[in-house]
Amino acid sequence: MTLPSLSLLPPSFSSNASLLCPSPPPAVPSLSPVLSAASVCFPVCVEVPSETEAVQGNPMKLRCISCMKREEVEATTVVEWFYRPEGGKDFLIYEYRNGHQEVESPFQGRLQWNGSKDLQDVSITVLNVTLNDSGLYTCNVSREFEFEAHRPFVKTTRLIPLRVTEEAGEDFTSVVSEIMMYILLVFLTLWLLIEMIYCYRKVSKAEEAAQENASDYLAIPSENKENSAVPVEE
8 A cells, every 4th residue: 555655844944934734644544543643844934025224223133034945955055245335335244154254344243143053044133233334235145055966056145225214213004003093092982972971861861751650650630539539328
């Protein structure tokens, strides 16, 4: 009997990876119920773009993710980060080649490696961002794969235009959300006030009706009292 085959990814996890759990394989009579119902979960790398706005004095993570395919397991990875100021030329600020290496540049002492062990996430963090850090950042990821027949070479590039501001600007979405929140509060307040007035008037009318009914019930006409008197025979 032919058993169902399962394809597994290597155990390489990225800090931006999520788990993908496919449906369990079809049940096989020769397998135990536990094995036939088991499902396999493996990490999935997602290439998330980097943020492009930073605030002066705060740290800024320059996100660079270069996902590998299933067969791309054994590879030699080299990472190079370049910076180009406005109106200037690119120059190297950080390099990963068999280890972290911060080169001599205006960023020296302010760069921190923030990548993953499998080198799919090769992000760096700029500490204490200044206004002069605005510009274009380039992330180059070079991989040489080790196959038996050949050694292919692949290079990917990510561009991050960074703009540094003195103060954090208000996001348009947050402003709209705040306005909608105030409008909703005003609407709920008016609706609650109208409901209170309606309930008060309804209760007042019910009390008046109850009082009128009680008055009608207690008030006995004098004519009924005279008619109700029973004559006494001598």
